[in-house]
Amino acid sequence: MNRFLTTVAAFATIAAGTSAVAEISDDVVKIGILNDQSGVYADFGGKGSYEAAKMAVEDFGGNVSGAPVEVVTADHQNKADIASNIARQWYDTEQVDAIMELTTSSVALAVQALSDDMNKITVTTGAATTELTGAQCVPNGFHWAYDTHALAVGTGGALVEQGGKKWYFLTADYAFGYSLEEQTGKFAESKGGEVVGSVRHPLATNDYSSFLLQAQASGADVIGLANAGQDTQNAIKQAAEFGIVQSGQRLAALLFTLSEVHGLGLEAAQGLSLTESFYWDRTDETRAFGERFMERTGSMPNMVHAATYSAVTQYLKAIEAAGTDATEEVSAKMHEMPVDDLFANGASVGKNGRLYTDVYLMEVKSPEESEGPFDYYNVLATIPGEEAFISEADSGCSLVSN
Amino acid sequence: MSFAIFGIPIQAFLGQLLIGLINGSFYALLSLGLAVIFGLLRVINFAHGALYMLGAFAALLLSVYLGLGYWPALLLAPLVVGLTGALVERSMLSRLYGLDPLYGLLFTFGLALVIEGTFRYFFGASGQPYPQPSLLSGGVNLGFMYLPIYRGWVIVASFIVCMAVWLLIEKTKLGSYLRAATEDPILVQSFGVNVPLLLTLTYALGAGLAGFAGVLAAPIYQVSPLMGSNLIIIVFAVVVVGGMGSILGAIVTGYLLGIAEGLTKVFYPEASNIVIFVIMAIVLVLRPAGLFGKDV
Numbered sequence: 158m159n160r161f162l163t164t165v166a167a168f169a170t171i172a173a174g175t176s177a178v179a180e181i182s183d184d185v186v187k188i189g190i191l192n193d194q195s196g197v198y199a200d201f202g203g204k205g206s207y208e209a210a211k212m213a214v215e216d217f218g219g220n221v222s223g224a225p226v227e228v229v230t231a232d233h234q235n236k237a238d239i240a241s242n243i244a245r246q247w248y249d250t251e252q253v254d255a256i257m258e259l260t261t262s263s264v265a266l267a268v269q270a271l272s273d274d275m276n277k278i279t280v281t282t283g284a285a286t287t288e289l290t291g292a293q294c295v296p297n298g299f300h301w302a303y304d305t306h307a308l309a310v311g312t313g314g315a316l317v318e319q320g321g322k323k324w325y326f327l328t329a330d331y332a333f334g335y336s337l338e339e340q341t342g343k344f345a346e347s348k349g350g351e352v353v354g355s356v357r358h359p360l361a362t363n364d365y366s367s368f369l370l371q372a373q374a375s376g377a378d379v380i381g382l383a384n385a386g387q388d389t390q391n392a393i394k395q396a397a398e399f400g401i402v403q404s405g406q407r408l409a410a411l412l413f414t415l416s417e418v419h420g421l422g423l424e425a426a427q428g429l430s431l432t433e434s435f436y437w438d439r440t441d442e443t444r445a446f447g448e449r450f451m452e453r454t455g456s457m458p459n460m461v462h463a464a465t466y467s468a469v470t471q472y473l474k475a476i477e478a479a480g481t482d483a484t485e486e487v488s489a490k491m492h493e494m495p496v497d498d499l500f501a502n503g504a505s506v507g508k509n510g511r512l513y514t515d516v517y518l519m520e521v522k523s524p525e526e527s528e529g530p531f532d533y534y535n536v537l538a539t540i541p542g543e544e545a546f547i548s549e550a551d552s553g554c555s556l557v558s559n
Numbered sequence: 560m561s562f563a564i565f566g567i568p569i570q571a572f573l574g575q576l577l578i579g580l581i582n583g584s585f586y587a588l589l590s591l592g593l594a595v596i597f598g599l600l601r602v603i604n605f606a607h608g609a610l611y612m613l614g615a616f617a618a619l620l621l622s623v624y625l626g627l628g629y630w631p632a633l634l635l636a637p638l639v640v641g642l643t644g645a646l647v648e649r650s651m652l653s654r655l656y657g658l659d660p661l662y663g664l665l666f667t668f669g670l671a672l673v674i675e676g677t678f679r680y681f682f683g684a685s686g687q688p689y690p691q692p693s694l695l696s697g698g699v700n701l702g703f704m705y706l707p708i709y710r711g712w713v714i715v716a717s718f719i720v721c722m723a724v725w726l727l728i729e730k731t732k733l734g735s736y737l738r739a740a741t742e743d744p745i746l747v748q749s750f751g752v753n754v755p756l757l758l759t760l761t762y763a764l765g766a767g768l769a770g771f772a773g774v775l776a777a778p779i780y781q782v783s784p785l786m787g788s789n790l791i792i793i794v795f796a797v798v799v800v801g802g803m804g805s806i807l808g809a810i811v812t813g814y815l816l817g818i819a820e821g822l823t824k825v826f827y828p829e830a831s832n833i834v835i836f837v838i839m840a841i842v843l844v845l846r847p848a849g850l851f852g853k854d855v
Binding site for chain 1: 676825
């Protein structure tokens with residue numbers, strides 16, 4: 158009898174012990190950071206995003222609702238099939254609860270759709286396509302940071318107001334380049350600007366001098382670079398060589414972040430206009446974050462890194478508020494709760510999963526203006542989230558009308 | 560201006576011709592190295608792009624760690640890369656000479672991936688900028704275009720080096736040893752010539768040429784671990800069009816294809832990255848041995 162009682166008591170103790178985390182599946186919250194860590198976008202997001210996610214977990218205390226939080230990471234090599242395989246394996250055998258970052262649009266769309274099938278949460282911070290919260294939106298997929306529309310509004314719209322009326326585009330010859338060119342051109346025109354010409358160059362072109370000469374001859378005020386990564390870097394570097402900025406034309410990089418400016422150096426990048434949703438040297442809070450990030454990675458964060466920090470924080474807050482890590486409940490809380498942190502100020506999440514946060518039009522400082530490492534930007538304009546991103550109603554997301 | 564060629568104003572046409580020549584200068588330097596290595600060693604050197612990248616990085620690191628500027632780097636970096644090439648040839652590549660050429664190709668391809676991966680790990684994918692030498696900064700207005708002085712220097716430097724290498728191989732005693740060693744290594748060895756040393760020197764020369772092109776490219780392109788992988792395939796096409804193993808063919812074809820590519824960028828920019836391969840296909844159909852190759 159005595160033995161029976163002890164056994165019952167023992168079981169009761171075990172049950173009581175686990176009840177604290179009973180609502181957390183597998184007794185652990187696991188977040189996967191999936192992005193490019195070896196290819197052209199390795200500095201754009203890469204290991205920096207993994208570090209930002211770990212910082213968010215540490216700042217949250219390392220636990221949520223009594224369960225430990227872990228961050229795992231993998232390199233998807235910019236291939237949608239590799240990314241899908243990793244995501245499936247994470248969900249099936251490694252108890253991963255949510256996947257974030259997802260640089261490269263093709264990867265983000267594939268993993269978001271897969272996660273929808275498996276009823277998991279994704280937060281994209283590294284990819285640009287508006288489709289994620291448009292025609293291909295899903296109930297538990299979120300899009301933080303930026304998208305092609307915000308870049309177009311920031312650089313296309315706001316730059317016209319700064320006097321850049323006539324535009325000439327240097328466009329990468331694939332879907333991403335076309336959509337950037339089209340959207341930016343549209344905003345430039347809506348503000349009274351004009352597109353005077355464009356030239357399409359193959360992806361991964363080494364030499365832009367030929368295209369730059371054509372752009373120079375066009376008499377445009379602004380040369381819009383509708384490309385990414387190394388293509389943009391080489392174009393900017395060679396524009397400096399051909400004296401394009403010095404002769405009065407303005408260069409606008411449509412997708413370019415602090416990491417790429419750092420790689421290029423101010424000598425070549427000065428005077429460049431670009432749009433980001435984060436700059437480390439904006440408030441005391443962003444500066445403190447920037448310095449901590451710098452200590453861990455040797456580099457200041459760009460918008461992708463800061464957005465990943467913000468996304469992880471919002472996810473953990475939502476779990477705490479819901480008291481469970483069950484997808485529907487957490488997702489509902491993530492939609493419901495405003496986002497107010499070092500990345501986004503009083504921002505809200507739409508039914509389509511879009512985070513409506515401010516974006517900034519930046520101008521890269523000259524080497525003389527810059528007071529130290531990573532002192533790179535002058536903020537020219539702040540574009541409110543509602544203007545920067547497509548409204549819920551116009552997004553084309555089927556979840557909004559319901 | 561009423562003067563126009565195919566609807567393109569003559570100024571634009573001349574500008575693009577000159578730009579084509581500049582790119583052709585890089586193609587000529589790189590394809591020359593490949594042709595030398597293939598002609599004398601029968602190795603299809605897929606590591607050539609990585610060696611080019613090493614040249615650019617050598618210049619960058621010499622400047623960061625030793626404070627050496629562009630001019631010393633132009634001399635030292637090719638030596639460093641050539642020495643690296645010699646080490647690779649002695650320790651690894653020389654073991655593959657008796658085998659199917661495919662082994663050499665696979666080995667050099669693997670080597671390129673290892674080198675590029677290592678540099679990406681330490682320096683990141685976005686690379687680093689390398690400043691222009693102050694002596695060559697600025698530009699001149701040629702009337703039809705603004706020519707950065709540095710680009711003019713690239714044409715001159717590449718032309719001088721290409722000619723020097725061609726003369727070395729075709730007109731000097733050392734060159735004749737080299738050519739003889741590829742025809743019949745055993746006979747040449749029996750005359751007391753150290754054939755393995757000659758082959759090592761050849762590979763080092765090819766690698767050094769790639770390194771030289773890398774230093775020349777550093778102030779123009781972003782110095783990044785992937786800078787060579789974009790270029791290597793084009794350069795192979797140049798060698799094939801010129802005729803595998805033909806030294807002069809590689810040089811001339813390098814310049815010609817650079818110009819063809821430059822002009823395509825005006826008439827139909829979307830095709831500028833395939834025009835070289837279209838030409839390669841046509842040449843292979845009409846003259847399988849290449850423009851300057853000897854019929855087999």
